[in-house]
Amino acid sequence: xxxxxxxxxxxxxxxxxxxxxxxxxxxxxxxxxxxxxxxxxxxxxxxxxxxxxxxxxxxxxxxxxxxxxxxxxxxxxxxxxxxxxxxxxxxxxxxxxxxxxxxxxxxxxxxxxxxxxxxxxxxxxxxxxxxxxxxxxxxxxxxxxxxxxxxxxxxxxxxxxxxxxxxxxxxxxxxxxxxxxxxxxxxxxxxxxxxxxxxxxxxxxxxxxxxxxxxxxxxxxxxxxxxxxxxxxxxxxxxxxxxxxxxxxxxxxxxxxxxxx
Numbered sequence: 001x002x003x004x005x006x007x008x009x010x011x012x013x014x015x016x017x018x019x020x021x022x023x024x025x026x027x028x029x030x031x032x033x034x035x036x037x038x039x040x041x042x043x044x045x046x047x048x049x050x051x052x053x054x055x056x057x058x059x060x061x062x063x064x065x066x067x068x069x070x071x072x073x074x075x076x077x078x079x080x081x082x083x084x085x086x087x088x089x090x091x092x093x094x095x096x097x098x099x100x101x102x103x104x105x106x107x108x109x110x111x112x113x114x115x116x117x118x119x120x121x122x123x124x125x126x127x128x129x130x131x132x133x134x135x136x137x138x139x140x141x142x143x144x145x146x147x148x149x150x151x152x153x154x155x156x157x158x159x160x161x162x163x164x165x166x167x168x169x170x171x172x173x174x175x176x177x178x179x180x181x182x183x184x185x186x187x188x189x190x191x192x193x194x195x196x197x198x199x200x201x202x203x204x205x206x207x208x209x210x211x212x213x214x215x216x217x218x219x220x221x222x223x224x225x226x227x228x229x230x231x232x233x234x235x236x237x238x239x240x241x242x243x244x245x246x247x248x249x250x251x252x253x254x255x256x257x258x259x260x261x
Contacts, residue, residue: 001029001030001074001099001255002027003028003029003031003032003223003252003254004031004032005032005034005147005148005222006249006250007033007035007221007247010037010245011038011043012037012038012043013244015043015047017243018244019244020047020048023048023053023071027239027249030072030097031070031071032069033068034068034107034147036059037067039059039063048071053071053072053073054071054075056070056076056079056097058092058095061090061091062090065091065092068092068107069095070104070106072097076099077098078097081096083128085128085132093108093110093125094108100261101142102143102144102256102261103140104144104146105133105143105145107147107148109122109125109149109151110122113168119168122174126174130181133145133181141226141228142261144225144254145225146224146252147221149178149222150168150220151174151178151220152169152218152219153178153179156196157200157219159199159201159215160216164218186226186227187224187226187233189222189223189224189233189254190219190222190236190237190238201217202221202247202248203218203248204246212243221238222250223236228261229254232256234253235251237251
């Protein structure tokens with residue numbers, strides 16, 4: 001199963017920049033989108049269905065905000081919208097697809113860059129999500145968690161660690177959450193395959209056009225798997241040359257047997 005996770009920063013805007021044409025190259029079996037910023041009725045999904053993708057949506061109640069979507073050539077056995085946490089679900093942050101023994105979770109983690117209120121909520125969301133994931137593992141041992149985590153985990157994952165140590169997305173408490181996740185049954189697919197590869201980023205600030213040209217970025221988009229899936233990872237990569245957004249796609253190829261493991 002080839003999987004892509006991609007924050008498109010507005011699906012309609014990305015489509016104007018060639019997103020659908022890129023999907024024509026069939027980059028993956030499952031494409032997980034964050035920050036769709038659209039209601040399902042805002043987009044002509046026939047474009048995706050003509051390419052062989054089924055589409056599954058969980059939209060924010062607020063129009064033009066947040067939202068997660070999955071385009072999949074493989075039909076899931078079940079789809080679940082949300083985690084049962086009221087604020088998160090109202091913002092359309094998590095959608096889950098079941099493929100046999102495999103649970104795929106597409107998540108858009110909150111950003112704390114808008115100020116103290118949202119940073120406080122980000123910490124609440126992280127705590128709720130961690131507990132949710134660890135409880136889910138008891139019944140679903142084979143989980144893939146892909147999405148925009150809005151956290152650069154280690155110094156290798158950000159171009160200027162010293163200059164950003166007090167900025168949301170690289171705060172000690174956020175990085176500690178990542179440490180906790182990866183110390184308790186989870187694996188970062190990219191770092192599993194490319195443990196020491198530097199200067200690999202998935203997001204670049206739009207404030208200065210030269211930032212992306214100079215590759216002054218952050219790796220804040222991840223595909224993580226529970227430890228039983230680690231031996232099945234075949235490849236993981238980042239595609240910085242794909243430019244429909246201020247993010248770029250991240251990729252994993254994992255060996256599964258008919259949806260089982």
